[in-house]
Amino acid sequence: MSSTDKVILVTGGAGYIGSHTALLLLEAGYKVYIIDNLDNSVEEAIERVAKLAGKYRKNLFFYKVDLRNKDQLEKIFSMVRFDAVVHFAGLKAVGESVAKPLLYHENNLIGTLNLLDLMNEHGCTKLVFSSSATVYGQPKSVPCTEDFPLSATNPYGRTKLFIEEIIRDVQKADPEWSVILLRYFNPVGAHQSGLIGEDPRGIPNNLMPFVQQVAVGRLAELSVFGTDYPTRDGTGVRDYIHVMDLADGHIAALRKLFTGAKGCSVYNLGTGRGTSVLEIVAAFERASGKKIPLKFIGRRAGDSSEVYASTEKVERELHWRARYGIDEMCRDQWNWARENPWGYRAPDSMQQSVESSRF
Secondary structure, three states: OOHHHOEEEEEOOOOHHHHHHHHHHHHOOOEEEEEEOOOOOOHHHHHHHHHHHHHHHHHEEEEEOOOOOHHHHHHHHHHOOOOEEEEOOOOOOHHHHHHOHHHHHHHHHHHHHHHHHHHHHOOOOEEEEEEEHHHEOOOOOOOEOOOOOOEOOOHHHHHHHHHHHHHHHHHHHOOOOEEEEEEEOEEEOOOOOOOOOOOOOOOOOOHHHHHHHHHOOOOOOEEEEOOOOOOOOOOOEEOEEEHHHHHHHHHHHHHHHHOOOOEEEEEEEOOOOOEEHHHHHHHHHHHHOOOOOEEEEOOOOOOOOEEOEOOHHHHHHOOOOOOOOHHHHHHHHHHHHHHOOOOOOOOOOOOOOOOEEEO
């Protein structure tokens, strides 16, 4: 079966990483069904994916479905036979998860349980799961390897940790299942066209969209949490990865599953290099020609000084490696920001969504 015969369900495909991955799946010849409840995304993102996909747009389908609504989800599984699922859907703001833990556990866990149950029922046993480096908690050393002890410091991270364990249990119970858990580090950047990118609602939770919103004038300054870490410039160091590299990692994971790989494997998706907050700011200033005003404040509780990935395993087993550096990440992030200073939504626009669409 060639990729043109394969049908992939992408949950949360209207989101940041989901939309970029859906585009690469289409370009690779897959038929892609996106389901998303649009709680933290807009249908405009999928329409732009369809535009970028060109001749492949005929293979893109969208249904507005909430994974917690099992009856709705059952209708999709009864209508289409999926060869694999790429599971992105879930709430992901750390601060919100601390304030609303029940919401995060209900949304992320129940949605996933429904999905796994229906996959089982309909004989779809190939899964790529969107996990996170947050499952490493406060790593004692760097780089983080996939066999590090797992823990989580917030409810969002715990949902990722719990889902990983649930998926392992499902695979152990039925060895026909083949699963790849992908632990992302810090996704940034946007598609080179500037048509799709990250569009967080409200005040951003992550560094790069915060920098971006300062650059376009939506926010006055960037708060830098901590300047006394034991790093090269005193600010926190993280492993930033271009979203297109991340999307490509999902293609590599699916390719592995379709070669007959069994079991449950886990891989880090990062660059294997750390970049500090001030280095990110300097790179973004170079890319944009804008000065980013900074406000230095104390460390944030729970933040690590330095976290970056070991990528040896993913390079060896999936033959995947990040291609883009921090300058390309900032270039593409600024291109998206310049073209879409308010993201997909103008400040006063109201998005209308339909129940299902074919593009």
